[in-house]
Amino acid sequence: MSNDEQRSRDYPVKESMWWQRFEWRVQRFGYLILVLIMIAGACGAFSKGFISNQNASSSDGRLQVRYERFGRLDSTMDISMHLTQLQGKEYQITLQGQQLDDLQIQTLQPQPDEAWSDKNTLILRWHPRSNQQNATVWLTAQPKSYGRFPLTIQLDDRSKVNITSLVYP
Secondary structure, three states, X not given: OXXXXXXXXXOOOOEOHHHHHHHHHHHHHHHHHHHHHHHHHHHOOOOOOOOOEEEEEOOOOOEEEEEEXXXXXXXXXXXXXXEOOXXXXXXXXXXXXXXXXXXXXXXXXXXXXXXXXXXXXXXXXXXXXXXXXXXXXXXXXXXXXXXXXXXXEEEOOOXXXXXXXXXXX
């Protein structure tokens, strides 16, 4: 640009080039922020994606949980629980958390042989096949409110995993 273009002027419209350059900088900064938000969203910072996917394991390794750290209100969230070293005539998963009432379970595979709830606790029980040592349980839940959703998942009153999901409005 020529020197004349960079000067403030009064005719035909009063303008201040200092404020004009300031506005251009703010626009460029705003574009950068929008691009960063789009990249973060595509990677899963607001819902499904590799940033959102999380693995947690119990201290003895018998229970591994794969879940989504970030979710959206009225959108489904997947939880898979891998169980190893099953013993006895039955195995039981206990889900416990204050916001359990705000999670609507959409699917649960395989279906438990027995299920019951007590206050903020959901108990699911299966009878394994003969010589079954491992199992995987898939659960899809839909949050009905937003906020933090801490949840404790326990296998047979021994192996315990604490997870927390953040649900956006």
